[in-house]
Amino acid sequence: MAFPKRPAWLAIALLLAACQREPIKVGGVFGLSGRHYGLGLSGRDGATLAIEEINAAGGPGGRRLEFLVLDDQQDPEAARRAVRGLVEQGVVAIVGHMTSAMTEATLPIANQAHLLMVSPTSSASKFQGLDDWLVTLYPSSRRSAAVLLDRLTRVDKVGRLAVVYDLSNRAFTQSWHDHLQEGLAAAGGRVLSVPFTSGAEGSLGELADRALATRPDGVLVVANALDSAALCQQVRKRSASVRLYGTDWGFTQDAIAHGGRALDGAIFTLSVDLEGRSPAFVRFREAYLARFSRAPDFAAVLSYEAVQLLAEGLRRDATREGVRRVILGLGTFRGLQDEIRVDALGDTDRPPFLMTIRDGRVVRLQ
């Protein structure tokens, strides 16, 4: 066991600090506590891995990235506090939030501070097409909803769909609800709206009862993983035949663990092929597994990519204004699996696809 003598390592640390160029501060805001923590942890870990890899390679332009992570607690007030704190600490850009509700709460602050937020998973349609300080990596819920809608109407022939959606992430869930309501109506079907608030319901069984009360052909759960899993369990207890649908937000590995066989056959949208075979993705998957001893979920992948995109910008210009200008001018960006298009308004294009769960494993629907 070798301990460096204190003065010696102090001196070395000082020396290193003196030699190194000033690091670039990058903020990270994720929901790390509360009921949505699964998404936040994945986001944090994916981003952390990316930061560690970038720093190991010398950092953008030879400057180390300093990653300042804060918990938005899935609470608008806490989120705003966190972002304001990061602004004050002088971060050049922020990775986060993981949910659209939080992004909605803090985007005005970012716009005002000219601070770029690169959100891995905010996908509410309302963020699309705006000249703001937000870059999203995930396809809009409109696109995802459209893919699911296609399945519902053309293959599964679902006429009546109960949409159970969590109002605590309303920015996201509401747009799903609205897209489906609109689309299904157009196809001659009907949506039964079952809103709820995560953690506020006494029993999810009652929620399942409500969803099934109108005898729908399918139930779409737009909620976090734990809620999604628990809700699917309750639905399955009551009906073995009703079709279950979900979103990639809810249908993560956690959800599969908690949902067990109840999730078998459930269909959900996804933009990331977690079984992907591209070399970059395989390498990432292994590194993530080694680092965190669990497999990455879609949030980890997107968060990783978000940091890589940000680094791409920082490599050319490490100022707040500059990094946004560079990123919006990139055109395309090499993701872990595909070339991702980045338009001038900071929206990315990534085709969503449908997945299902078979024997506890996530499989892509052809």
Place this chain on the structure above:
Amino acid sequence: MSPSRPHRLSSWLLSSALLVALVPALLLTGVALRDLSSRELERATERSTQLARAVAGEVGRFLDGQIVEFTGLRIAVEGLSGGERTQLPDTLRPHLLANPALRSILLVDRQDRVVVAEPPDPDAEGSDLSGQPWLREARQRGLPTWSAATISTRTGEPTVTLVVPGQRWTVVCSLDLTTLGQVVERLHGRSLTGATMLDHDGTVIADQSAQRVREHASLRELPLVRRALLGQEGSEVISLAGETRLASVAPVPHTGWVVLVAEPVEAAFARLDQSRLILLAVLAGGLLAAGLAARLLARRILTPVQALAERTRALAAGEPVPPTPPGGTVQFRELEALSAGFDAMAEVVRSREKALRRSEESFRRIVDTSLVGVASTSLHGEILFANETMARFLGVPSAAALRGRKITDFYEDAAQRAQMVTDVLAAGQVANREVTFRAVSGELRTCLLNVARDGDTLIGLVVDISDLKRSAAERERLEQQLERAQRVEAVGRLAGGVAHDLNNVLTAVIGFGHLLAESLPPSHPERESVDGILEAAGRATALTRSLLTFSRKQPLQPRPVDLRTVVRGVASMLRRLLGEDVEFTVDLPDQPLVTVADPARLEQVLVNLATNGRDAMPGGGRLSISAARAAFGPGDAAAHGLEGPGPWLALTVSDSGEGMSAEVQRQAFEPFFTTKGHGKGTGLGLSIVHGIVHQHRGAVTVSSQPGAGTTFAIYLPASADAVAAPAHLEAAPTGPGGHETILVAEDEEMVRRVVTTTLTRAGYRVIEAVDGADAVARFRERRNEVDLCLLDVIMPRLNGREALGAIRLLKPGVRVLLASGFTGNVLEERGLDLESVELLEKPMAPAEFLRRVRQALDRP
């Protein structure tokens, strides 16, 4: 003792002693520190590791306790028969009550379905747990298995699930980890030390910071933690939450969890720091002791050396040398030898110094008493040395006061000094250079300078030649004055001679003229011509008198007069003379200004000067006359050409006229010098002034500048006599006559005839003599008849004086009148006693002549 040198030696001794002590002390300390550090490090590490191990053990025991408890429960529930299922909740409930960590118990059937949940939970019952990795793992292992820690969605607290698999029932317990944290805290209780529990991902599941648990903070990135997750104990200094800590990890048995205790390094190594401090203190103490010892030693050696140094200094400064200090302090043989050597040397130095001082003193005396000024200066002129004579030259009280001053300050002309220095630098010396110094009093001194160069020093010998110079100038001036006087004298003699002869002729002309005029009735047509002749002859008489005056041949009739009276008497006449264009002022004091002088002559002086003033101011101007006492210093009187110290009276005549050039001034007093046009000036005015003034033993000076007016100053000796009341002589309209017998001796026949005729007409009897001898003969014959002898001064055979002598032998009380064309001093020269002889000046109007004759006859 110069302040730095001995001190350097002592500090050198001190520092070398310190160095000698320091090296081993530092080495020893270093070795000790190293040893201590590694031992202290080991101890701290050991302590920390033990703590981690203890905590892990405690947690392990807690978890083992849980396993034992719930394995018991599983056996209990499995022991129940199928019909007793309803009793299951009752079996579970006591556990919930007794176990504070337990939150819920699920009984799961073989299909992974929740059959019983306690506390009852309709949502949970019937749920499928097949997706849970821990359930699968537990079934595979067939052993009680711990899940990863999670945050309970229900309570928000960190929870962990214990799965005890069984044949029929699998018991799934949710345990609150908060209690685990309390266990950890209770165990070590040291507030500074943080104990953290990590699950098998490295995620924090129990910590002092609830936030860290809530946020699922991960410590997996620490290599120490990663090694611990593989079952390896360890310690390391890490940075945790921005603080440097000594951390130790220990795996918790059976769980894959890890306990990490972290202690701030300051606290961990507090004892090491303390030991280090003690060591350093010991080191410092040792060094201090070494230093003190070295000082002591140094002082022992230095005291005699310093004493020696003090004595050397005293010797060098010329102070009395203190005696050798008592032998007690001198403890070194070498130093004793040195001291003895010094004493011998001091003796030699002293005697040499004495000899040197004597020689220097005598040399200095020579220099100081020398009449030659001696000074040495730097090249820049700073006076390094000067003798008293030099100081006297420059008017400085003492030679010492000169030292340090600049010689250049004393040069009248700095260029002279610069030139001298240049020449000395070029030639090495300068000889007999004439320079001018300005003494402190402002007096200029002309000196001869001999300078030689000695390195950067100039040594100068100075001889003051000012007096020599001054007397040379004086002599030159006197010579000029003499020359002028001689010239005037020569011209005067010539003019005097001519005037004398002319006088005789004029006497005859006037005499016969008068006789003729008297013989003609006033209506006679020739009367006018005769008057014309007489008038012309009168003018000629005036001219010859002028000539005689400037040549001082005119005898004076001096008496004490008040200058003020003279000036006032002539003032109204001058007023008329000057005309209306000239402003005329007279400035006279209240006190009388008495001098012995002939007032008529002084009047002439004033008239001549005023006339010149008027001529110099054709357009008008100002003329002022003043008289005052003149006070002269002894030298000044001489400078003005005056004899004796006085007292003197000054009579000045100033005009605001055109003034004179130096050239004109020089010649103005010369007879016949004039700048005025032909027929206007005679050139005699100032000559006459000069003559009169000198006859009165006075002096005249002029100061003038072209265009700035002219001032003449006349100096006359003041007299203590009282002024006699002026004699009012009644001038008879015609000359008085008489019946006495008068012997007339005159060699010029023409004059003799005029005199005889005049006297005869006035009623006198006349006995004629043609020369001096004849006169004596005639007097002898008729000595009893003769009442008055009228003798011409200059006669052949016997002159007037000789004849007078002979006649006085015959009759001592005889009355005599001498007549002559020559003036007084000629008579003096010829040995005549002016006091006792009446003097007649020829030519003379008959009335005046007869008046004088009558006076002589009437004198008692």
